[in-house]
Amino acid sequence: MNRAVYPGSFDPVTFGHLDIIERSLAITDELIVGVLNNKAKSPLFSVEERVNMLKEVTKHLKHVTIQSFDGLLVDFAAQSQANMIVRGLRAITDFEYELQMSQINHALNSKIETVFLTTRLEFAYLSSSTVKEVAGMGGEICKFVPELVVERLYQKYGVIR
Numbered sequence: 001m002n003r004a005v006y007p008g009s010f011d012p013v014t015f016g017h018l019d020i021i022e023r024s025l026a027i028t029d030e031l032i033v034g035v036l037n038n039k040a041k042s043p044l045f046s047v048e049e050r051v052n053m054l055k056e057v058t059k060h061l062k063h064v065t066i067q068s069f070d071g072l073l074v075d076f077a078a079q080s081q082a083n084m085i086v087r088g089l090r091a092i093t094d095f096e097y098e099l100q101m102s103q104i105n106h107a108l109n110s111k112i113e114t115v116f117l118t119t120r121l122e123f124a125y126l127s128s129s130t131v132k133e134v135a136g137m138g139g140e141i142c143k144f145v146p147e148l149v150v151e152r153l154y155q156k157y158g159v160i161r
């Protein structure tokens, strides 16, 4: 049985993340979405808010659970008894960092393999940061994030629709 962890900040979850979550289910029996509680970063949404939004937008999917974590990803994966880490690759700019991370994670725990899924073309440009930028200026974001996230983003920025 395969169990994978899909880690990230998810600040907030986008259709790009959801696509990776859905497609991961074809290569693993269980998927744990790991929401990083990184105290060095100052996210727009608290870890609880990010976890709750992910739970809402994945509630139709079987075999997906959402958990927060801090510390080393390989430790979280090992504690969760996962044998795989899933990451999404958008452009070549993601590649160098992802390659380093997968190699260091392999050096830390060689039992856990990192698997990359390449983004669908329509989501290649999509990142949580750009969506936040557009939302903050009151722009239309319903092509990028689920309706629930649209509402939460506008609320955060005090945008009235």
Ligand code: ADP
Pocket (backbone or CB within 6 Å): 007, 008, 009, 010, 011, 014, 015, 016, 017, 020, 086, 087, 088, 089, 090, 094, 118, 119, 120, 123, 124, 125, 126, 127, 128
């Ligand atoms: P991180 O801070 O770890 O990069 P993100 O929430 O930005 O966290 O992304 C989590 C994972 O999802 C990363 O592997 C990232 O490459 C991937 N990802 C983000 N946006 C997209 C997208 N539009 N298409 C495919 N993968 C994506």
